[in-house]
Amino acid sequence: MYWKKLPFKTIKSKIFEALENNLNYKDEPILGLPATYLDQEQFYFNAPFLKDAPFLSTLISNPNHIGCHTYSKGESYFSGTQAVEVDVLRICAEEILGAEPNSYDGYVAPGGTEANIQAQWIYRNYFVKEKKAKLEEIGLIFSEDVHYSAFKGCNILSIKPITIKIDKDRNWDLVDLEKQLITQKQLGIKYLIVHLTMATTMYGSIDVPGPIIETIKAHFEDYFVHVDAAFGGFIYPFTNSECQLTFKNESVSSITLDGHKMLQAPYGTGIFLARKGLMEYAQTEEASYVQGTDFTLCGSRSGANAVSMWMILMSHGSAGWQYQMERLIDRTDGICEKLDELNIPYYRNPYMNIVAMDAKYIPIEVAKKYHLVADDFNNPKWWKIVTMMHVKKHVIDKFLIDLQQASTVFHN
Numbered sequence: 001m002y003w004k005k006l007p008f009k010t011i012k013s014k015i016f017e018a019l020e021n022n023l024n025y026k027d028e029p030i031l032g033l034p035a036t037y038l039d040q041e042q043f044y045f046n047a048p049f050l051k052d053a054p055f056l057s058t059l060i061s062n063p064n065h066i067g068c069h070t071y072s073k074g075e076s077y078f079s080g081t082q083a084v085e086v087d088v089l090r091i092c093a094e095e096i097l098g099a100e101p102n103s104y105d106g107y108v109a110p111g112g113t114e115a116n117i118q119a120q121w122i123y124r125n126y127f128v129k130e131k132k133a134k135l136e137e138i139g140l141i142f143s144e145d146v147h148y149s150a151f152k153g154c155n156i157l158s159i160k161p162i163t164i165k166i167d168k169d170r171n172w173d174l175v176d177l178e179k180q181l182i183t184q185k186q187l188g189i190k191y192l193i194v195h196l197t198m199a200t201t202m203y204g205s206i207d208v209p210g211p212i213i214e215t216i217k218a219h220f221e222d223y224f225v226h227v228d229a230a231f232g233g234f235i236y237p238f239t240n241s242e243c244q245l246t247f248k249n250e251s252v253s254s255i256t257l258d259g260h261k262m263l264q265a266p267y268g269t270g271i272f273l274a275r276k277g278l279m280e281y282a283q284t285e286e287a288s289y290v291q292g293t294d295f296t297l298c299g300s301r302s303g304a305n306a307v308s309m310w311m312i313l314m315s316h317g318s319a320g321w322q323y324q325m326e327r328l329i330d331r332t333d334g335i336c337e338k339l340d341e342l343n344i345p346y347y348r349n350p351y352m353n354i355v356a357m358d359a360k361y362i363p364i365e366v367a368k369k370y371h372l373v374a375d376d377f378n379n380p381k382w383w384k385i386v387t388m389m390h391v392k393k394h395v396i397d398k399f400l401i402d403l404q405q406a407s408t409v410f411h412n
């Protein structure tokens with residue numbers, strides 16, 4: 001994994017150069033597009049700081065990245081910033097997730113939810129088109145720690161959600177998996193979309209693909225594997241070089257990432273990536289007024305989102321990003337050491353920055369004071385800490401002191 005850190009001056013000039021290569025509503029003869037720059041009362045071009053602000057300049061010039069730019073030429077109007085998006089996808093797919101050059105398609109989606117639904121949509125259409133599947137024969141299979149977007153997608157696409165129990169280590173319960181596979185087959189399910197998670201939202205647990213896929217293979221011939229790395233994608237591959245949920249794993253067909261979680265990019269920076277030959281199944285050929293048609297769920301989307309991710313990735317470089325993620329792991333290690341001292345049970349994957357603490361040991365006032373998040377706010381069994389960049393050591397220390405005081409009270 002390697003990409004070079006660039007100085008801000010270079011980043012700035014590359015983005016302004018990309019904007020130069022876009023069609024420009026300000027001084028070019030553009031009569032046909034149902035689009036323009038941002039409102040000039042609020043977002044005027046001649047604000048003096050804009051010459052040093054490539055992201056804001058992109059936002060104001062408002063390039064539309066509609067379509068899929070790894071697949072087809074697409075709309076040629078904004079080819080400058082579209083090339084920036086393609087470079088973001090290259091870094092994510094090839095450098096972070098081990099794909100071969102030109103072996104994937106993808107786009108910057110509004111978020112992880114859409115990227116997950118895009119995957120389900122593609123596989124559902126594949127099964128219908130290539131296998132003549134009926135909708136009621138298609139199932140989405142995942143563990144009970146899955147993000148709720150999996151259910152959202154099933155609801156929209158009329159496919160069946162199949163939940164597998166987890167064991168005490170928060171891995172898929174393979175006995176329950178086998179049982180469910182047999183039952184679902186009897187109930188008429190013939191095609192499976194396997195939804196694996198690289199860092200569940202609540203626990204930071206990482207699905208172990210090998211045994212899950214082996215078990216599924218023994219019962220089903222037709223399945224695809226999608227990896228939901230919305231939370232873990234910008235941290236886990238950096239902190240664990242043995243990560244098995246990348247494109248290096250031949251079973252994996254598509255991956256979701258979220259720039260607006262660990263990468264600290266603005267909202268609107270989900271990423272969908274799929275191996276070549278799949279994106280076609282989400283093509284809307286009726287999108288005939290879009291050059292190259294459309295392959296995405298969302299349609300129009302701002303090029304500024306891709307630009308924001310590119311700028312962040314370039315300003316750190318791969319080594320800088322890895323260092324930053326390792327620091328979060330160190331900080332999380334510190335929390336766990338203290339919890340061990342206090343004999344407070346918790347779940348934590350050692351390569352992740354999430355600690356889910358047994359709610360029995362956490363006084364509700366402490367949970368509220370530090371805005372901890374529960375697995376279920378009506379009936380918390382777990383409270384979690386997520387060591388994000390703003391979670392500084394002095395706040396962690398205060399929390400641990402509060403917890404220590406409470407636990408003295410508990411133990412007396």
Ligand SMILES: *Cc1c(COP(=O)(O)O)cnc(C)c1O
Nearest residue numbers: 111112113147149201228230231
């Ligand atoms: C946050 C998250 C999502 C959904 O992402 P949005 O960007 O909120 O749509 C999906 N899966 C996982 C594992 C997540 O953590």
